[in-house]
Amino acid sequence: MANSNLPRRIIKETQRLLSEPAPGISASPSEDNMRYFNVMILGPTQSPYEGGVFKLELFLPEEYPMAAPKVRFLTKIYHPNIDKLGRICLDILKDKWSPALQIRTVLLSIQALLSAPNPDDPLSENIAKHWKTNEAEAVETAKEWTRLYASGA
Amino acid sequence: MDSSDDDFYSGEAMDDDYDCYNSDNADDNDDYEFIEEDPEDDIDNSTSRRQQQSYTVLREEDIHQHQEDDITRVSTVLSISRVDASILLRYFNWCVSKVHDAWFADEDGVRKSVGLLEKPIVQFPNAKELTCGICFDSYPHDEVLSAACGHPFCSACWRGFISTTINDGPGCLTLRCPDPSCEAAVGQDMINNLASGEDKAKYSRYLLRSYVEDNRKTKWCPAPGCENAVDFAAGSGNFDVSCFCSYSFCWNCTEEAHRPVDCGTVEKWILKNCAESENMNWILANSKPCPKCKRPIEKNQGCMHMTCSPPCKFEFCWLCLGAWSDHGERTGGFYACNRYESAKQQGDYDEAERRREMAKNSLEKYTHYYERWASNQTDNVNDQVSVSPHAMLCGSDRIISRQKALADLHQMQTVHLEKLSDIQCTPESQLKFIIEALLQIVECRRVLKWTYAYGYYLPEHEHAKRQFFEYLQGEAESGLERLHQCAEKELQQFLTDDSPSKEFNDFRTKLAGLTSVTKNYFENLVRALENGLADVDSHAAACSKTTSSKFAGGASKGKGGRGKGSSRTGGAHDTGR
Numbered sequence: 001m002a003n004s005n006l007p008r009r010i011i012k013e014t015q016r017l018l019s020e021p022a023p024g025i026s027a028s029p030s031e032d033n034m035r036y037f038n039v040m041i042l043g044p045t046q047s048p049y050e051g052g053v054f055k056l057e058l059f060l061p062e063e064y065p066m067a068a069p070k071v072r073f074l075t076k077i078y079h080p081n082i083d084k085l086g087r088i089c090l091d092i093l094k095d096k097w098s099p100a101l102q103i104r105t106v107l108l109s110i111q112a113l114l115s116a117p118n119p120d121d122p123l124s125e126n127i128a129k130h131w132k133t134n135e136a137e138a139v140e141t142a143k144e145w146t147r148l149y150a151s152g153a
Numbered sequence: 154m155d156s157s158d159d160d161f162y163s164g165e166a167m168d169d170d171y172d173c174y175n176s177d178n179a180d181d182n183d184d185y186e187f188i189e190e191d192p193e194d195d196i197d198n199s200t201s202r203r204q205q206q207s208y209t210v211l212r213e214e215d216i217h218q219h220q221e222d223d224i225t226r227v228s229t230v231l232s233i234s235r236v237d238a239s240i241l242l243r244y245f246n247w248c249v250s251k252v253h254d255a256w257f258a259d260e261d262g263v264r265k266s267v268g269l270l271e272k273p274i275v276q277f278p279n280a281k282e283l284t285c286g287i288c289f290d291s292y293p294h295d296e297v298l299s300a301a302c303g304h305p306f307c308s309a310c311w312r313g314f315i316s317t318t319i320n321d322g323p324g325c326l327t328l329r330c331p332d333p334s335c336e337a338a339v340g341q342d343m344i345n346n347l348a349s350g351e352d353k354a355k356y357s358r359y360l361l362r363s364y365v366e367d368n369r370k371t372k373w374c375p376a377p378g379c380e381n382a383v384d385f386a387a388g389s390g391n392f393d394v395s396c397f398c399s400y401s402f403c404w405n406c407t408e409e410a411h412r413p414v415d416c417g418t419v420e421k422w423i424l425k426n427c428a429e430s431e432n433m434n435w436i437l438a439n440s441k442p443c444p445k446c447k448r449p450i451e452k453n454q455g456c457m458h459m460t461c462s463p464p465c466k467f468e469f470c471w472l473c474l475g476a477w478s479d480h481g482e483r484t485g486g487f488y489a490c491n492r493y494e495s496a497k498q499q500g501d502y503d504e505a506e507r508r509r510e511m512a513k514n515s516l517e518k519y520t521h522y523y524e525r526w527a528s529n530q531t532d533n534v535n536d537q538v539s540v541s542p543h544a545m546l547c548g549s550d551r552i553i554s555r556q557k558a559l560a561d562l563h564q565m566q567t568v569h570l571e572k573l574s575d576i577q578c579t580p581e582s583q584l585k586f587i588i589e590a591l592l593q594i595v596e597c598r599r600v601l602k603w604t605y606a607y608g609y610y611l612p613e614h615e616h617a618k619r620q621f622f623e624y625l626q627g628e629a630e631s632g633l634e635r636l637h638q639c640a641e642k643e644l645q646q647f648l649t650d651d652s653p654s655k656e657f658n659d660f661r662t663k664l665a666g667l668t669s670v671t672k673n674y675f676e677n678l679v680r681a682l683e684n685g686l687a688d689v690d691s692h693a694a695a696c697s698k699t700t701s702s703k704f705a706g707g708a709s710k711g712k713g714g715r716g717k718g719s720s721r722t723g724g725a726h727d728t729g730r
Contacts, residue, residue, distance in 0.1 A: 008287045030207075065287055066317040092217045099314055100286040100304075 006034050010060060012045065013103050021042040024105045037072075039107060043150065044115040048113070048142035049077070056086075058103065068097035069106055078138075078145040080119040080128035087153030088113070089123035208385045208394045208404065211371070213361070216382055220364045223249050231256055236340035237269050243326055245441040247368040268329055273303030285310050287330060298347075300330045302337035312347050319344075319352045375407050376400035392416075399559055401599060407448070413682035414603045422606040425525065435611035443467060444474045474526065519609065526605035558598050561641065562591040569648060578653045586661055590640040590668040597633045597675050604629070607682055618689045622682075629678055636671045639664050 024042040039056040043049030073086030122128030228238035287310035320613040328339040374396040401410035445467035468477035
């Protein structure tokens, strides 16, 4: 039902995501709702998340592409811009959204966020504080969480 | 009661006043007529002329005009399109000189930050078909639109994009190309081409609002329903402005106009009214018991002269709950009730009992000032002043809210003026002295109201100042009552005449004289209060009541020749002929 009026743009994006996936990213639509995507992002190399496989969910609202997609981490992650519910603090998902952005660009931005945490614009106060006061220790915790929750096992 | 009122108000002292005024004017009505015929003397002008003209009231069409003029200036000087000029002005908060300065200092920098491109970033001169960056479909070259940058989007996507941003709010005024890496501005020309009629109207509305709200020298008139704005030229130190809608407000704090009280005191007072509102609601929402029979009485008209219903029929003053028979010359005029101390002392009857029940002295003092302040307030729900025949009859003994005064003014402008012109065979242009008088009453009610907040914050220990203040306030009350009496009651007779009345010229002279005298008195009052009653400091602190009238004379004479009339108001209480 929900798929009957799927805009051409979403179909095109989906086809391209499946045929030429971005490195370290996979996104596939749910069978019963083509607006709902199961996403996996590999932890970028040389980041505390290296070796981890992070699951996310992505939903394209009715207004898409005029409104931003809704994205959330399902895998627990220790990151100053991601809270314990998996919500992500990223400008292009909020006021900097543009209809010329795509699912692919959003996921690439999230991947980049894993490489470069930004504790100055935190979503999770405690983790950001930890990051700023003792970065080495915070990175260790992030690695530990990656092992514990994102090992893909 | 009414006849004695007449004596009181039309007594010798008052005649003196206008004689004195008259002699200044060659004892001839021609002077008035000359003034009245001043071609620019419409009501709007005279209201704003009251203050030094440091501001301009802008109607919606004026705002549009100013905005268009500014856009034209920038567009001409910088040789850019009007659309670009509008974008630039908005970016620099509609300050033309800032636009010029920034542009001539660093045109490239300004262009970059504002998003005004000189040439496209991308070009597809040979492409037959272009792919829309939003829906990813391909379109013939001529069906694709772009901002100055050249990024191609189909018109359906442009429409969706523009509609979404307009409905997101005023952020649509800083619309940029949808391409995330592109900063090119999208101007009103594209909006007008692509938006729906409703969205275009919204956009224009936001643009107009921006001109007022983002502009540092304009503010909206805060009166409910009023769509005028006020453009203020800084530097005069006096922030009181008067809108065409008759609402006066302080341009600095946008509260109601509050001279002689400063913005800080007003904020304190309003905060206090909120903080005390629980108590005040209890005190004011509950009825007052009749001082004699103790039956609860709810006041639903503006008159302070209360008469308990039969069989009691006790007449008393709503403010002090004293017997009405005690009010009059003996207590220093009908408005001696403004004196907190004497109200306390005179509080015999059941008032003493009532006050004893009240918890604290401080609350009592606050209540005193609050009630009087609120009586002059425009929208006081506890004191709904009705225009009932009863209220008209005892016009002389009431505190009339500013709201009522405004209603009178409106009634005069819309109905009575024409009628009066017919009856008295006088052109309406020569009846402006009546409007002047009513406007003056409105203004005086406002000042009077704030003197109560002033009185509340006047330090207890400054006895001489308090005494002097209360004297000046009492004089102001009675002076204003005389004017109101004349403007309302004496006018009635000329409205019901069958043929032109000989006395109408006398009435004109008297009312114009009273208006002028009252105006001067209130202006001097405002100055004296703003001055912190400095005259009291310079004299011996231990002055008695007899010397305080000299202060009044001194305070008004000190302002030069114009104070002449008001220095005579001190004599207003010499009643009888």
